[in-house]
Amino acid sequence: MEEVDKILIHALRQSGTEVAEDIQSVKQFTSELIVEAVVRCVRVINPALGGGLSPSLPPGMSARFRVGMGLAQACQDLGYKGEMGYQTFLYSNEPEIRSLLMFLVEKLPRESAEASDQPAGKSVVLQRAISAKIKAQLALPWLPHNCRLPLLCKTQSVGTSQSLRTQPLSLPYSNKSTGRAPPKALRDYQRDVVLPVTAQPPHQGALVASLLEQHTAELSAAQEWDSEWNSQGLLSRLTPEEYRSRKAARLQKRIQEQLRSAPGTPSPGSGGAGSGGAGSDLTQLLLSFQGSGPGDRLLPKGTHFTHTQKFTFTQDPGLLVEQMAAVASSMPLGGQSEGELRARQQVELGELEEQLQQVALGTERLSDRMKQMNLSVAQVTHELKEREQGNQEKEDSLQVKRQTVELLPDAHNNLAKLQTLVEASAKRLVSLAAQWEKHRDPLIQEHRRLKELCTNQDVESSRQLSEIKDLHEKIRETAEKAKKKESVYKQLISELENLPKDVSRSAYTLRILEIVGNIKKQKEEITKILSDTKELQKEINNLTGKLDRTFAVTDELVFKDAKKDESVRKSYKYLAALHENCNQLIQTIEDTGTILREIRDLEEQIETESGNKTVANLERILEDYKAVREENSALASKVREG
Structure with missing residues (x-):
């Protein structure tokens, strides 16, 4: 069992359980270590099942019982067939714990099993310990500092929370994958200008x-x-470089088209946020940059003179003369006062506003009239097209009737000629149909052949494409496996260099051969004992049968003589008594053997029970029972006080 325990302890360390170096056997496992080992293994086997299990025993006895029941249920859900309950973890039994750990280690995934067969260096053990610690801390819920229990206060920081602020970083990248060296200017910039990564963020x-x-x-x-x-x-059946270049060309072409199609100024219908195709994001962005030109300003600015000039040249020439006269008359004269000048300007401003309103009304009337005229022109144009179409149809009908009237005087000859033309046309159509069939058959065959060829090419292309995808996936998986094996190889090389040089491989080989030889000897001895037992049973059966037959023959012979002679009758009685005593003696020997076997079984059970620490477990159960009663009484007192 020593070798089995070493294998189990090594597998548990690989799964993340913190087993001390001085522990060399399952017998030395404590309840806390057993619970942690089982929880780690369950989490590796089934993360969903082990996510809600705690790897540490709580201080309260009631909570410990609940944890033990939860672990027992999880192991049974994984398929463990042995009897187990909370007592398996709280009051450990060496054989039961060994069988449970062997079941869990066998259930570990293959990758974990393969990793467990490989020696773990100090760096790997440190990384796994860090990972296990982070996972344990992430499994705990975050609470504010005032609401944390003592356990959470130890594992969670009490510092103040800070907002997550990021800043773009400038990192120098190597081009080993592309096989091209970076330009010299870029290398100089990265070496001389770019700050270290730790100095780039503001804090x-x-x-x-x-x-x-x-x-x-x-x-x-x-x-x-x-x-x-x-x-x-x-x-696309292109190389990655060609695909990237074509994608960049398409993007550049699209940007150029957007630049060409962008209008000079935003139209009224497209200036709002809810406009259609002209209101795309790129168009709005381009329109926002058009205010830099001298003639493309969205909000043009100018002096009073430029506005007056623009307004003046949009008016009628007659109104221009009147406005020039009004402006000339509004010029300040030397003999007028400032108040009279302002009153006159107000009167002129009122007259100009009335004129402007009249002009606006006239413009509206003209625009309404123009709309009506456009509608009338459209209707007239439509009626004209319909009448022209009707006239064309009537002209065609008139032409046919005219030709028919011209043929009426010589109707018989014309009918014969028409019949001849119809028959010639029919023969010509038949000959053309025959010629078309001659040309059509090879074309149809060629079309079918080409269609079948295209179908086969499509199928072949699809198959090759699926094979290419599978090859890419296999290449990726192979690359990942190669990286893992490379890291394992480096780790093994470093461990090999750190191993003591005085340990030879032959010693381990001899030890393995000795173990194999001992197992072989045990098998031979077991086989020999079984064969001896079979031979003894066979001999016993032969002797028993021979004895029964001898007694039957002797009984028959003595019984015949006992009818005639009194002394023979006594011999017959002695023979029957001897046979009965022999049977009792044989039965006594068999009972003695059975009792000896039962004694050996009882001794084995006594050894097993003594290994189970029954007395110590009973004492622990009594102590736990007292602790549970104390907890219940404390809770009851709290309830009464509340």
Whole structure:
């Protein structure tokens, strides 16, 4: 059992259980260590089942019983057939714990089993310990500092919370994957200008968040590229460089088209936020940059003179003369006072506003009249097209009737000629149909052949495409396996260098051979004992049969003579008594053997029970019972006080 315990302890350490170096046997396991080992194994086997299990025993006895019942139920859900309950974990029994741990270690995934067969170096053990610690802390719920229990106060920081702030980082990347060296200017910039990563964020607290965001962005970009390449890139049948260049060209072409189609100024229908196709994001962005030109300003500015000039040249020439006269008359004269000048300007301003209103009304009337005229023109145009179409149909009908009237005077000859033309046309159609059939058959055959060839090519292309996808997936998996094996190889090399040189492999080989030889000897001895037992049973059966036959013959002979002679009659009685005593003696020997076997079984049971620590477990049960009663009384007192 020593070798089995070593294997179990090694597997438990690989699964994340913290087993001390001085523990060399399952017999040394405590209840806390057993619970932690079982929970770690259940989490590795079935994370959903082990997610709600705690790897540590709580201080209260009632909570301990609940944890033990939960672990027992989880092990039974995994398929454990042995008898188990909370007592299996709280009052440990060495054989039961060994069988349970062997079941859980056998249930571990293959990757974990393979990893458990490999020696773990100090770096790997440290990484696994860090991972287990982080997982344990992440499993605990976060609570404010005032609401935390003493256990959470130890595991969660009491520092003040800070907001997550990130900043883009400038990281130098190597181009080993592309096989091209970076330009010299870029290398000089990265060496002389770019600050170290730790100095780029404005404060030290943003370093980790910035690195995490940078890594997440790069990882998501790589995953998007992989998915796009596996879905669309492979279908394009191009190399990755050609696919990227074609995608960049398409993007550049689209931007150029948007730049060409962007209007000079936003129209009224497209300037709002809810406009249609002209209100796309790119068009709005382009329109927002058009205010830089001298003639494309969205909000043009100018002097009073420019506005007056623009308004003046949009008016009628007659109104222009009147406005010029009004402006000339509104010029201040030397003999007028400022108040009279302002009153006159107000009167002129009122007259100009009335004129402007009249002009606006006239413009509205003209626009309404123009709309009516446009509608009338459209209706007239439609009626004209319909009449022209009707006239064309009537002209065609008139032409046919005219030709028919011209043929009426010589109707018989014309009918004969028409019949001849119809028959010639029919013969010509028949000959053309025959010629078409001659040309049609090979074309149809060729079309069918080409269609079948295209179908076969499509099927072959689909098959090759699926094979390419499978090959890409296998290449990715192989690359991951190669990386894992490379890391394992480096780890084994480092451990080999750290191992003592005085230990030879032959010693382990001899030990293994000795174990195999002992097992072989035990098998031979067991086989020999079984064969001896069979021979003894066979001999006993032969002697028993021979004795029964001898007694039957002797009984028959003596019984015949006993009828005639009194002394023979006494001999017959002695013979019967001797046979009965022999049977009792044989039965006594068999009972003695049965009692000896029962004694050996009882001794084995006594040894087993003594190994189960029954007395110690009973004492622990009594102590736990007292603790539970004390907890119940304390809770009852709290309830009464509340």
